Amino acid sequence: MDPATAARRSLEGLALGDAFGERWFPLFRPPRQAYAEIRARRTPPEPFWHWTDDTAMALGILRVLDRHGEIRRTELARAFAHGHRADAARGYGRGMHALLPRLLQEPDRWPESARELFDGEGSLGNGAAMRVAPLGAWFHADLDRVADQAVRSAEVTHAHPEGIAGAVAVAVAAALSARHELTLDAVAARTPDGAVREGLARAAALPFATEPWKAADALGSGGRVRADDTVPFALWSAARHPADLVSALWTTAEGFGDVDTTCAITGGVVACRTGVEGVPAVWLDRREALPGAGGRA
Template structure:
């Protein structure tokens, strides 16, 4: 395959992943109490009743994934200072997208001094760095981009994470999701394989538990056992989202409903699941009404 053809292929895989990530993000956001009470939300999810609102807006998950993909499109790799600026510009353009407190503290500093990311990132949370799910929720398109080389996937995922998440758990979560997206794009999805390529961490331990959990398990039970983002930590978010993706590797809609049943941090878990499954399946099988309601991505209308 020529270099030009390879570039087109990896860009297409990354765009598929981004479309699914944004759909999962916007779909998941609709189930928060701001839009419907928890009991009503869970009843509607179990009944597979789609949110009736005409517009499903995506959140910081997608805003930051767009920053990652812009850097890849421009440089073909992660350049950390450039990524720091891209993420900061996204926040500056619309800080009301649902960013966590750590990012509200960090990203304005990166806007002023993007090259200061090594120190700024480590200073978060009392000098421990963030172990949250922010690096994981934005990284699936990167995994799809580098899917031909799993070692490169892991290395680039680390680089993408440490700009904002210096804690090893935050980095491990990003590696796990990137590897899962790469394997999905290769049609080789396996939770055991994801765990094997994830750094030694609580995230990896959670993935091992997820790999041993039968897909016949009710999603609410799987979320109870694995965590579904309620603690906003990578190890409490990534294993369940990737279990949902592995449960439905070719069916994005089914994967998102399964993930939503876990409740918790629903926009983030659905964004992760969506980005992984769409790296393989795209959004072609998604009902048109879902795609019409999802907020368009910059530079594109409704996905084909």
């Protein structure tokens, strides 16, 4: 499969997971009701499922890859900033609201600007991980390049090593999914040392028969909005259902937490292998269209 086609398949799954996961926030239904509907596998009834900043930033990555065939960080900074200016109400986090307007004015200063976030520590959030699966799909034939390009895509906004490690883990998982080789041990082996890698090791030791809510309790499901609290559970869900995108998304939603982000990660990874062909038509019709495509992929 050529890089652009592989990346677009991943993007379709990422956007679907993002929009599907967003349905379960209190804005749309109380938590108790949401959890009951997830356990009952009841399709959200809203006629329009909008995606969030997860997809908006993934689109920025894909635009740079389409234009240059690789990550060029100043160009990526510019793409992220323009996406934020076009629609800042997509659910961007506090750090991105602070960073992206600065990058709009001075995109070439991304190294200093990213490092200055959070009192000079840089962001260790899940934002670099949530958007990166299409990049892993693009470079899936070369796992070393996947990791290198994931680092480059992450450090534009996430200077903290854990934020970068989360992006590497998800990109590697997406590439392995596209190759039909996804295992948590293989992802952990290519993830930099630290809390994300340790979380992946715990996920690899967790039986797939574990109930999703118990897995989320053990691994974290994004409630702390950190890469190490998000990526292991999302990838556990993906590895649990590597050939079934719908089941993977329901499993991920059952973990609650930062549901749009965990489902975006899971969806982007699993769709590298499956595409969205097995997804109910009503889901695809309700999901907000992506640029250059209709509601259905």
